[in-house]
Amino acid sequence: MRNRRLAVLVPLLVAAPLVASCTENTEPDEGNPRSIQVVSTEDGCDVSKVEAPAGTLTFDVTNAGKQVTEFYLLAEDGLRIIGEVENIGENLDSRLTVQVPEGKYVTACKPGMKGDGIRSDFAVTASDEKVEVTEDEQALVDTANANYLAYVQDQTDQLLTKTTQFVNLYKAGKDDEARALYADARVHWERIEPVAESFGDLDPKMDLREADVAEGDDFTGWHRIEKDLWPARAEGYKAMTPKQRAFYADDLLKNTKTLDTKVDGDLSFTIDGIANGATGLLEEVAEGKVTGEEEFWSRTDLWDFQANVDGARVAFEGVKPLLETKDAALSKTLTDRFAALQKLLDAQRTDSGFTYYNELTQPEIKALKVAVEALAEPLSKLTGTILSRS
Amino acid sequence: MKQPIVSRRTLFTGGAAVVGVAGGLAAAQALETDTSQTAGPHAYALRGAHQPGITTPAQDRLHFAAFDVVTDDRDALIALLTAWTEAAERMMAGGSAGPVGPTEGDTDLPPDDTGEAIGLPPSKLTLTFGFGPTLFRDAKGKDRFGIADQQPASLEPLPHFPADALDPERSGGDLCVQACADDPQVAVHAIRNLARIGFGTVSVRWSQLGFGRTSSTSTSQETPRNLFGFKDGTANVKAEEAKALDEHIWVSDTDDAKSGWLAGGSYLVARRINMRIETWDRQSLGDQQMFIGRTKESGAPLSGGEEFSDPDFKMPGRGGPIIPVDAHVRVVHPEQNDGVRMLRRGYNFVDGSDALGGLNAGLFFIAYVRDPATQFIPMQTRMAQSDALMEYLKFTGSALFAVPPGAGKGEYVGQALFA
Structure with missing residues (x-):
């Protein structure tokens, strides 16, 4: 049996990507401060919130553009990947669920999967929800x-x-x-x-x-x-x-x-x-x-x-x-x-x-x-x- | 418009078992209806340019049977085809298998209809007949019924494909009957009675029940799901595509010089495909979608859009094309197969569980094609070699039949072959 993801001969992934699920079966929860909607277009990346309380955040990403898009949550330095979803085709949705502690971050949509993407600052504020950070x-x-x-x-x-x-x-x-x-x-x-x-x-x-x-x-x-x-x-x-x-x-x-x-x-x-x-x-x-x-x-x-x-x-x-x-x-x-x-x-x-x-x-x-x-x-x-x- | 139901009991009122006489206006109307009409009559006509059960909007249930001819008497074979045609016409109209009926005959005789369909409507029953390669020549190449010189070149047993683990007792056959209906009891009744009529001339080689159509053969139907949970056969040839039917499904009178009798007919490929259900269920949603090349919920190709959007196989994704090179939709898509298309008419099946508790289930694949040698064999070969789905499939039965054109008035099905 072949295993699609037994990736060998590839550089070690520092941040293993989440398995993106291109489904539309769960409705985003508008009232939830940790639920964020993202609409990626040819030249835009509309993120419904600019901040969220620390904890498990959900980014529901819709591709309203013509090109395949990606969405990233990056650390403040704009380099380290906190989470990402890839390969979102036109008119399809994908969800990124990621645990995020208090701090400053950057969101990025990458229509066409090229370049630095369309970036915005994103803040995560202190909250009561415990965020486990596994440093090692x-x-x-x-x-x-x-x-x-x-x-x-x-x-x-x-x-x-x-x-x-x-x-x-x-x-x-x-x-x-x-x-x-x-x-x-x-x-x-x-x-x-x-x-x-x-x-x-x-x-x-x-x-x-x-x-x-x-x-x-x-x-x-x-x-x-x-x-x-x-x-x-x-x-x-x-x-x-x-x-x-x-x-x-x-x-x-x-x-x-x-x-x-x-x-x-x-x-x-x-x-x-x-x-x-x-x-x-x-x-x-x-x-x-x-x-x-x-x-x-x-x-x-x-x-x-x-x-x-x-x-x-x-x-x-x-x-x-x-x-x-x-x-x-x-x-x-x-x-x-x-x-x-x-x-x-x-x-x-x-x-x-x-x-x-x-x-x-x-x-x-x-x-x-x-x-x-x-x-x-x-x-x-x-x-x-x-x-x-x- | 909801049509009144034609019931067998109504038909038999007053002992009149003649179709369309006591059945009333509804039956008569239904019988005149073109088999490709999508408004949903409860009965279809047997006679016409093409056999029913091909472009007919796929019904919900299937009973498919393959038969061996057990005589070398040509006249007996012709008599059987004649009797089958007459019985099929009666049953499709909601009537009984024999001319008398299940309860109307002599009490000292067994009834000429087995009776389990009493009171049931025609349920859109269609009966479709086909001839296998072994009807023409036996294993030693001997002409069995004086028809060997009319065997179509493309009517040869299918080759062995990788992942074939064929059970000979679920493969092949001299004749086949595809019974489709919205009520399983009506489909089973039809096969049971045709088998009974055939005792002495044919014996059942194998038969397969199917529930849940897996294809749409009309644009009026929603694409259903297979047991992997995905929409299947989205790119099917549909009844409304007259030009595509002529190009991909109906045999033309110039296709094969030896087999003019098949003009207006088609070829039926049957494959019993067991799914490795338990293993499939343990694959992540993302992987399942990559194996198929479509999203599970809407059926849209991974390149985006809606279910019926054309897949964009060139669209790049991260780490290769967004529709993976081994995705099922790519491997079997007409665009990747010289433009060939098929009319798929498969059914989900579950034959209980195996000795180890695994579900004995999968897809009973039925496809109609104009030429299996160019439309099915190359595609199945490609699939066996490069389709990610193959990991989860096991082919346990296989058969090929030539499906003659529809019977005209006063004819039996396949009559031109014996002319």
Whole structure:
């Protein structure tokens, strides 16, 4: 699965933008001193109030101009972004909700998304509403990014090592040993799959399932070799020749090296990218692993399942200190539900790894699914919560 | 104007089961009404230049059935098409499936109508018939009914598309019947009785119930929402666009030298698209809107305006075009597909829940096109390759049918094929 916002190879965002919601479903509250209407036109930026009491402020931005517009609330220096909404098309609305302490600020509409925008001063006056300022938020973000990068680099290193061993065994016809290593090697892929997916066509080349191959396209990667090693469910399957084996093995190794090189290069993460990586991995579990679709031939879905959960948990734990400052209850729920899911997975551990998917009973599969859903639902709030400023 | 309801009970009063005789003025008026009229008659006519159920304003409910022909007797097939045409004409007018009626016949015999539609109005029932590729040739290429040389070039099984996880028991078929009505019981009654008439000649291969139309086929209709919660099919070809219908929907007599019988007909593409509902529901509103390329509330393109504003695919946004490159509206829009358009007539479906508690639900996609080879296959391929929505879809059924033109007076549907 692709994750739209797992932004890699981009400069670290100092002020992670809020997720803009282009909806018109909540009516602005005219009487509320913290509710401000903004109308952006080609050459104007009409802000309904010049001041508001400190607290959670809501800017309802309407684009009455022809060009795409943006709205910013900037600090007094006119540089530091307190909050912003982007990509507001003609005639559409968007809402910025942001927690603002007493002070002087600048508002800016940016029709056409160019230049400094149309600016006005905006004052936030003292009030009784408590405004929590997390001064060390940036430090938490920096730590999370650095830790996650180290994790990803370590996983691709291990992936490359084990994939090299695996393809050598496979090419040498040592099928039993190759089969024994298959799921263990893939663990390192499955832990960081959203990262691999962000590198365009590497994911389809390496991890496409046969059902997702377009007619006439090549079926390459892990699952091509998987089918050759476990042909039992493949009707009338013709085993690969040594030459064919070498082709698919070398192709997989080449792409793994490319991935490792890219990850060791100029890579950085955004905090929302990491959070989205966690939710994306749980989606992978819910759609492909708990249903036994991913490892159709080898039935080693639970290895992938555990690896996805590992990757999601690492990403979650990386952003957890930041989450604690925003929503401690959500943090606790997620911690508890990761643990509950892990307990079910631990019950399926065997000497060689995990129970094969076809040996799971229907109640066991259902119980896993229930635990996945219980975790995935609150986890879907992770990104929005850590980005929130209110 | 609200038309009086024509009820089956009224029709059968006095044992007169002949359509339009005892049904009174309302039925007669309705039957004369052009099927594309939008004022909302309760009954549509079966006969005409085109089959009903294509440009007819989309009704609320669907029962779609695909059949296998179980005989190699050409005459039996023709007899069935004749019987189906007659039964369809009666049922669309609010009458019974057989000529006698559900309660009017000999008490020693099973009734020739199953009876669950007694007292129900015609409910805008339309019945639309189609012929699948396997009607012409069997798996070994053998001509089944002496019609193989008239098989249209574009009537070939659809290729495998990425994300196809097709269930053979929900795919293909020699014949199809699309039953649409505002009352689900009326649609189900129609399919049930047609299947019954067909025993010995056909057997039901699969069937699909749909609730909640997902497309508008007339400008008089609001664009409805699919189970993702978004307005769907905004750019649909509508009944009022006569020129577009000729260009994109109706097969012309010069399209395929082998298949003049299909002139005035169309092709029906059916795809059972399961939605990964639970996963979709966990996507942020902003992401959902970017996947679709429209706002959830009004359906306006992200480039701005109202629902029917043209999307501006070139409009820049922060970090790429404001309508993302993989947004559904961009990938399937005519502007991005050599101007091809379709007439979509799909329905939401929910077939209960699966073994793991997930909703077995999605869109039963139906589209009418003049040529699937140029209008559907390239678009579906593009969608499979680059549409952000694909993450949330699983294709579980697929079929293609040639839909013959409407039957003329005294004809059966598809008669020109067997001439």
